Amino acid sequence: MPGFMVSLDLRGKLCVVVGGGRVAARKIEKLVAAGAKVRVISPALEPRIRARVASGDVVWVARRYERGDLAGAQLVIAATDHPDVNRQVSAEAETMACFVNVADRAEACTCMFPATVRVGDVTVAVSTDGRHPGFARRLREALELDLSDGGRRFLALLEQGHLPIRRSPAAGGVQVPDSWDSRGREDADAPSGESENAPGH
Ligand SMILES: C[C@@]1(CC(=O)O)C2=NC(=C\c3[nH]c(c(CCC(=O)O)c3CC(=O)O)Cc3[nH]c(c(CC(=O)O)c3CCC(=O)O)/C=C3\N/C(=C\2)[C@@H](CCC(=O)O)[C@]3(C)CC(=O)O)/[C@H]1CCC(=O)O
Numbered sequence: 001m002p003g004f005m006v007s008l009d010l011r012g013k014l015c016v017v018v019g020g021g022r023v024a025a026r027k028i029e030k031l032v033a034a035g036a037k038v039r040v041i042s043p044a045l046e047p048r049i050r051a052r053v054a055s056g057d058v059v060w061v062a063r064r065y066e067r068g069d070l071a072g073a074q075l076v077i078a079a080t081d082h083p084d085v086n087r088q089v090s091a092e093a094e095t096m097a098c099f100v101n102v103a104d105r106a107e108a109c110t111c112m113f114p115a116t117v118r119v120g121d122v123t124v125a126v127s128t129d130g131r132h133p134g135f136a137r138r139l140r141e142a143l144e145l146d147l148s149d150g151g152r153r154f155l156a157l158l159e160q161g162h163l164p165i166r167r168s169p170a171a172g173g174v175q176v177p178d179s180w181d182s183r184g185r186e187d188a189d190a191p192s193g194e195s196e197n198a199p200g201h
């Protein structure tokens with residue numbers, strides 16, 4: 001099912017993460033960066049999460065998950081290496097009005113984390129609705145690389161006419177090659193950034 005992308009304000013919201021391994025560490029970094037109140041329930045923690053506990057960004061409940069641990073959570077992450085435990089967490093979350101992310105079962109997720117690149121105040125998010133996380137990662141890496149050089153490579157492709165994005169000629173911008181323009185030339189002065197005549201539209 002195609003996911004509905006939103007941007008959540010998690011500042012001060014309780015997010016409960018069950019499990020303290022590599023996947024939990026990746027998610028926790030994102031939650032902390034978003035200003036969430038993070039509680040992690042796990043008998044053991046990755047060094048990266050330990051550091052977050054030491055700095056006071058994350059509260060650690062140092063034991064295995066027990067039913068009732070999710071009380072008050074707005075977002076729940078089930079990220080243990082035990083599918084049964086993840087299933088129990090998912091089942092408890094289903095009884096509450098909160099979103100849940102289950103690390104080993106995309107189909108059980110009511111929310112998924114996209115791969116993200118942030119440049120200044122702009123965030124680009126890539127999701128494949130859980131089908132190809134590796135692809136989401138690679139596209140994120142490519143975007144990151146491109147944006148890290150100020151978008152120069154992207155702009156070069158635009159100027160060589162390789163990307164179907166039009167800009168006003170009055171602004172000295174590039175135009176879509178004729179072969180891509182299925183509706184003729186009548187709207188050649190479309191505003192900056194439009195791509196409505198791109199192939200596939
Ligand atoms: C994008 C990113 C964001 C993030 O997690 O922060 C993300 N996974 C990332 C990395 C990653 N994922 C995997 C590896 C090991 C790779 C390998 O070894 O092959 C690595 C490590 C790596 O690639 O470095 C494998 C994997 N992933 C999922 C499963 C379970 C399944 O498919 O059922 C399995 C198989 C597990 C297994 O078999 O053991 C599931 C999910 N992973 C998602 C997101 C969600 C869907 C995203 C989408 O819509 O595409 C979803 C559904 C749940 C979720 O939201 O977590 C982040 C890249 C961040 C970045 O680099 O920017």
Ligand SMILES: NC(=O)c1ccc[n+]([C@@H]2O[C@H](COP(=O)([O-])OP(=O)(O)OC[C@H]3O[C@@H](n4cnc5c(N)ncnc54)[C@H](O)[C@@H]3O)[C@@H](O)[C@H]2O)c1
Binds near residue numbers: 021024042043085133
């Ligand atoms: N979503 C993704 O992107 C992705 C990527 C790779 C793997 N996975 C899946 O995510 C899961 C976790 O992977 P990982 O690499 O973080 O594992 P990991 O082994 O690094 O960490 C597992 C953590 O769960 C904790 N734990 C175990 N039993 C627990 C319990 N009863 N209650 C609370 N905590 C408990 C452990 O102490 C440990 O901290 C695996 O099922 C794996 O298949 C998901």
